[in-house]
Amino acid sequence: MVTTRLPVLRDPPVDHDDVGTWVASLGGPTWIVLSGDDARRCRVVTTLLHGNEPSGVMALHRWLATQPRPRTRLAVLVANVGAALTPPHFTHRSVPGERDLNRCFRPPHAGVSGVLAAAIAEDIQAWAPECVIDMHNTSGNGPSFAVATVRDPFLERLAGQFCDRLIVTDFRLGSLMELPLVVPALAPCPMLTLECGGALQPAAREVAGTVFRRLAEWSDLTALEPHPDLDVLVHPLRVELRPGASIAYAREPQPGVDVTLWARIDEHNRGLTLPDTFLGWLGEEGLACLQACDARGQDHLHELLCERQGRLYPRCPMRLFMATTNVEIARSDCLFYSVPL
Template structure:
């Protein structure tokens, strides 16, 4: 095997009862390798690309205590250790001042986050896995779902093992799951993101745990059966703030704030959002403070959302997901995604 860029722990004992102490002992991005009954094949799970999304590493720590013996070599990456350990622990998406690691998997690989992303890419090509599953937490509370970059029966079969919904996105943001589209050496490898639910939701850790257990137990990925009732949504749009627009989350409109979203807007991450669903209040800028991009860079806000007496509503039925109540994520990333129906 060629040399790896990142450190490797092979079949490690878990010496720390506390997951924070365990991550501190890792100290940096680390591959954790479990020998399999058949080490000629390899499967990869990545976690903690965002330091404030700990369910994957919490589930991994708990699962390793059981000393599992997978069917194939199973390789787990605990990625953004530095961000996770920035005080307060598990609250920083990225190292302060650094780029979002999960936006750095396309050239140029600038800065420390870019260098780490490039190291992950090079190591993945060495591992040559059968599949890669990237574990995340949603930025607000909500059900688990999977995300893929294309309609692919292999990805749909994988997604159906863990979630009831698959989002097929045509946004290209530089995320890890896009690597088969940009790295010829990984073009054969199905890569899927599993959003396990909110970081504080106990069930999110259970979803993450199911990924480790099932990927370890399956004899052959080609034997997986499609889930006929998997809900597949395509072509999501990103609703964002316009530059310089202020935002708050509250139960009443905030004076001097351009957009005040309902304090529990993340409740709409479940089910159908109808045209009479109140989403928040708009200040003097009105709808001009928002935009709704599709993957072709078109702002489709006017056909999707509307203002009625200073309040924000959908124009038609839609599915919302990844709606956050975190002001920093709203400013730096997006307010929510939606798929019109």
């Protein structure tokens, strides 16, 4: 019997038709564990690290109603229940006033979110999983993609089962997928973040459902076939506001605002973004209110973006992803990531 710090429900029935009511019935962060034909092996999925990214837990709720029987034990974490249930439900990334849970997986594990992150890390060690997939929604609309901290053939094959793009990032932000770099016991465990698409996109729920079904059906993960056209992008740049800069999203420039991004900038999360693509308007400070740093903290803004007559454009062809239209996320996290081509 695996001993965990967080509560465990084993092979639970689905007693509530409404996913919000079901999440509330858990009472807090909970492992949902399905017995497998081979109880010696385990696979782990984490969901709802951000309370406003519910596609994973919605797909889980729907899938559990089918009473699945996986090939191996499957442990699924429903993590940030408090944030998810803060009214209005499924709209808060974190509990107001608390740290972002997915920035707390490196010590020191301060505050409520840090304590929870430490418990999750210990529990994942206890499960000794064959793999971990951490499911999220993108902060803007867009296609699904995966993120890994290392370029690895197995992670490429695993990512290719669910999406067409893998980002290999060297940013270290304290996310769950960084645990193998932090916890020596987890170093052999493949961990992948899967961004399923926008929280309101039905397709995102379908992607999440595919994760549960396939992890339950696969007998041998080492036998996965590679995705022949997987797009692998490495070393993204993180485009952020400089301290004190202001931002808005609109269809026209907003007076007194340093950066007004185009209201539907998240449309550029798909495909190639070319130098003639209009991204938004700049205020009196121009580009000085932005930075585009790599993982070492070096700013590549002027290699990536340029100003033309007060408007913001790419300087070169690029792949743009995680572009948000949420002002709070833009202020507290970043505007978007980009890989110049």
